Amino acid sequence: MSEAASPARPSWRRVLRRAGLPAPLERWLRRRLPRRLFPRSILIIVLPMLVLQSVVAFVFLDRHWENMTWRLSEGTAQAIAAIVVLLERSPPERRGDILAIANEKLFTSARFTGDATLPERKPQPIFDLLDRALSRQIRREVDRPFWVDTARSGRFVEVRVETAVGILSVITRRSDTYASNSHITLVWMAGTSLVLIAVAVLFLKGQVRPIQELAAAAERFGRGRPVGRLRPHGAIEVRQAASAFLEMKHRIERQIEQRTAMLAGVSHDLRTMLTRFRLELVLLDDSEATAALSADVDQMQAMLEDYLQFARTDADEPADAVAIADLVEDAVRGVPADVTVPPGLTASVRPTATRRLIANLVTNAAAHARAVAVTARRSSGWLIVEVEDDGPGIPEAEREAVFQPFYRLDTARNQDVAGTGLGLTIARDIARRQGGDITLGDSPLGGLLASVRLPL
DSSP: OOSOOOOOOOTHHHHHHHTTOOHHHHHHHHHHSOOSHHHHHHHHHHHHHHHHHHHIIIIIIHHHHHHHHHHHHHHHHHHHHHHHHHHHHSOHHHHHHHHHHIIIIIOSEEEEOOOSSOOOOOOOOTTOHHHHHHHHHHHHHTOSOEEEETTSOSSEEEEEEEETTEEEEEEEEGGGTSOTTHHHHHHHHHHHHHHHHHHHHHHHHHHHHHHHHHHHHHHHHHTTOOOOOOOOOSSHHHHHHHHHHHHHHHHHHHHHHHHHHHHHHHHHHHHHHHHHHHHHHHHSOOOHHHHHHHHHHHHHHHHHHHHHHHHHTTSOOOOEEEEHHHHHHHHTTTSOOEEEOOTTOEEEEOHHHHHHHHHHHHHHHHTTOSOEEEEEEEETTEEEEEEEEOSOOOOGGGTTGGGSTTOOOSSSTTOOTTOOSOHHHHHHHHHHTTTOEEEEEEOTTSSEEEEEEEEO
């Protein structure tokens, strides 16, 4: 891995673009929509449920509530109209019986107030459906001056009608004129929705957890750390992905083991042959040819040491929390370098491999420069180690190519006789096997800046 895996860019951009939304609204939504799988899944479940319930509440419940209120108000108005007609057409001695029947069968209270006129009419509430519905129905059914008080109390409504025989006051229950139980349906809808959302959250957690475990295992493997026990479970597709990852992991580990064993075996055999060459050269007379052969043998010996070092970067060294100051001091030992490391800076890295990484960069810088500076710091969850020098640097077009094995520049820093072209390759290999990377840039000292980034 060239660097630590970063979350994939969300696909909301494509979805919102297809929706044809205005650009400002699209950007606003894109910034606020979740990027993780679990919140997205919850959003996919909750949003349709909220939209559905909103439509049901607005279209069905609203119409139901309004229609029921109109029907109940109509029934109340018709009952009042019937009592008014009976009172006006009956002799005075029968009016008491009519009021008694009204009190017993129709209303909570029905009586003559004894007032000469109706009370002053109160302003009609703008948003009071009951006041509007009841007033309209009384105006249509009774067709007499009236006064309505829907705010008399929370449970009752009073209606006064000016009849030919006096002011009739009727008090009835609010529930007889108003659909007051609609909120129960809303409570049931909200409660059921909460239960369904809770069940969906628990179910989604079980479905998302295997994906999170797989992502965590892949991240640990990419950083060269033990994956631990990963058991494929969950949905069939998630199990297939986990099984494919484990099989890929085993193939990569076998390939690394074979590569390490091959390089180590070849290097060991060649070292044995070089030892024979040295013995044979000792038995020969001193001459220019002998000296040249001896120099070639020394160069081959150095190359083999680099090969073995390259093979050892694949060793399964466990990560450990180490003091970065001590690690850097060990890496630059024997090389004049200006070291700047904050006290107490620690990181979980492979100690031996990371020490070799820094040593390779420092040695490479010291071979082509007079001044070398090494700094280390913590930045946003990463350990940053920078090696700077005042040498000739590397052209920008060649900065990626120098990390290739055995690559040597025709001019500038890598043209040394003893070099093998594996120093930077080994350094980047070590960094990437820990989930980091190395980048090259321009140094403030005038030479090359090698920046190492390792996850903390």
